Amino acid sequence: MKRKGSAIATAIILGTVFFIAVSALLHYSSSEMRHIKAISAVKKAELLALSGIDWAESQLRVKRWYGTEFVPYKHNKGKHDSYGTQYLTPFGEDEGSVTIICEDVANKTPGYNMYGMQKIWFLHHINVYALGEYENQKCLVYGRYIISPEPILNSTSTEGAGFESPQYGAPGAVGVSAVKTMVNGKEVTNFVVKEIKVAEHDNVNINTVVAIVNPIDDPDRNIEVRPTTFGTVAEIKAKKGQTCRAGDNLLILSKSIDAGGTSVSMKTLKKMVRVTKIPPEIWKGLDIDLINDRFAISQYISGISDAYLQNFVAHASLEKSLKNIGDEKFDNKLSASEVLSKFPVNFTSTTRNRAENTFIAYMIKNFTAPGGTWDRKEKALDETFLKLDHERTDPPQEYLDWLDNLGLTQILNTKPRLNSKFFDPKMKNDEFMNLLHPHLNQPSSEFIANLSQLPDASRFVNIQEGDFSDESPSYVENENGIHIIDPDKGVKVDVQKITKKYTFVDPESNFAIEMTDLLSFIKKYYDDDGSLPPREETRTNEFIDWPLPAPAPEPPPPAPGGNWVWIDGKPGTPPGDPTYHHRGGTDENINPPTGGTGRYEPDMPDDLDGGSKDWEIEGSPYKDGEDGGEDSDKDSGERESVKICNCNKGNCGICNPSGEKEQFTINKNTKWDVKPGTPGKDPEQGKYVWEPSRTDPSDGSDGSPGTEGNADGGADSTDDATGGSGGTDSTPGSGIDTPPAPAPTPTPTPSTPAPSYRSGSFGF
């Protein structure tokens, strides 16, 4: 009985062991399955969030679906939401969902007197939040949709505002108008069109007289209208006999950009950048449906932007080494010391300015139009160039002879005439950087200005002969111009040096954009200083556009004996900016990511081309055969490190203090109390009034005086006032931060010019 019982017990034990083994295996398998499911859910949530970002990008390429159309000359208070929400289940109802929120962020600086608005706001960028949800997993991804030139904020558009203006039509178009003119010491702003001297499709330049206008009070005085730039006449808007005001467009020029015989067109640049997975600890407790919670997340993105920028420039030595390495391959397995020697870890600390400008310079050197194949991009990099907004123009021969006789031909030496490469410097081999030589350690606004325009690219010359014997001879030249008085030769010459813009051209992609816009676009990758996030879900108090007086409608039918004259309305007063105050909310300190703050510590902060400091490994971290670091058997929690010090000048004792990083703060659960600014005042609208002709003595019915006669005794062709030539080119609608500069007011015409003297002006 004993033996029999022993065998059964043994069998039971063995069976139990077998059962336990099988159970363990099954448990392991099910645990593995749960683990896989959990990982799968995390990945699916992430995939959903990323697909939300993709969806938003595809939508925003067309328009802001959540916006309301812009209507010029109209109030828009309380009519525009600052964000839009979309809920999608891209992979089916049971396969999770994604909530996408796009939120407009305004440019901090509004524009004035543009697009029918006295004050108008522009869109800096769009914050895109995509929350992917699958089962109990969530993933929040942020993207920044940047656009340049900037669209109008209170609109649905994602096209640059300059391209949508109904007034200017095609991208790059320029209006030509009469300008305010001084006649007999009196400012003249109303004119009658006497003659249009060009036809559609004519090519014109800055010396072409495109129209003659007469001051409405002085119909015998001819004023020449010239364009401020070269171009082709696309549309003639004015008719002979029509009244017009200074600034009204008489005709529109299209400005095609010639790239080796191909016409390249201007386009808006748009891109989703900075796609970032927001760590759960940052958005824990936040709801992206709430504007204040989105504000907290955007503060986090701004906080890590510093590291984004500084990290980019911190490893110049590695990038240099990689250039030397080229396509060389190394062993399949490397030790830590081999890695440190082949791929150096040296740091470069630099100033904020230098970091910004280095980033911008890198981006612009490697920039091609978005999209297309790899081949196209590679080919495009060989062909991109900057086009100066000024073609070589020779002054009329009579002026050349005149200057030759005066011995003043040197005043023709503009920068591009001295070195023709300034007309279209290539991006390749840094030709544009070598020519324009922007300083890396200057504020990025100046750096951008140096790369986007050329001072003294063109000149406007005014020559007067006369008796200047009571004046001292002088020759004064500065960055703005040259002023010459030569009493012996009886001549006075004023030369105005004119700055012209550059346009970036990618002929391979038929793509062009003004350099200012392109560089501003690049700056938006990391910069939030120029933006103002929304604090209202519907713009009721903030970012209110304010209309200008409506433009002149068609005048009443013409009648003999006078003209209908449009009297301008008066602009109103835009509402004052609202003020916001925090209510509630808690500040949360966030540790910055590695890199960033703390590395701005240059050797030569005042050196315009310097301002950097290099740090390298102190001594050799390992001896041969004693590799440490990850080669040791320590686990990943006990990683080895090397000391980074400034050894290049023999002062190894000074070590990189980049660990001293300042935390940044985000504010959670803030409520905003708004205090509206001062209420705005509507503009006063203009109107037509009948003004009898003063040259017609029979028309005295309204008691106006009869003809004043021809006070100047008749103006001949040599003493015509000149309107609209020279000056920095203005392309209305394309400037956003600064309104376009008006063309300079021409020199007043002498009231009694000596007939024996000549005078004249020209540009080149």
Add this chain to the structure above:
Amino acid sequence: MKIKNLIGMKYKRKAFTLVELIIALAVLALLLAFIYPILFYSRTANNTITKLDVYHDVRRVDQAVFDELKLGSGVLYPPKPEKGIIGEWYPQLIFRNHLNQIIMLYVNKKNKLIIFNYDDVDGAYLSLGKILGSNIKEFVVRRQGSSVIEYRLTFEIDKRDFVIANQVTLVNVF
């Protein structure tokens, strides 16, 4: 003693009885019947568990590499391939992540896949990387255009190779 007295002779046992032998054989057979599958399944289970461990490790490493790469803003090494050509395979990868930190992936001499962040600085010290995976026989990577990276990871466990290949498009490339 009772038996002895009963049969009237001295009893001395020299062998198992037939019944005992049959019972012993039966128990042995039963034991073998139990033990064999246990041994068999134990070996299978062990292999399976090992495989699962490897798969798990492969997945984890692949996911870690993918996560690092996906939001990257540029590749520094391997070099750009010739125009229109898919690049060659290289055993190291250097790229920028979404914060423009420079990240290097390589296999060290102890067959560990190392991720080394050039900006992982604490005070004046730079950390020399952390281990993403072990038993790595090979890590190779090649470029396709400016923003596509293809990589292949080979794990060697018990003289058997496990390979995972993946292709990632970096979403933040400039």
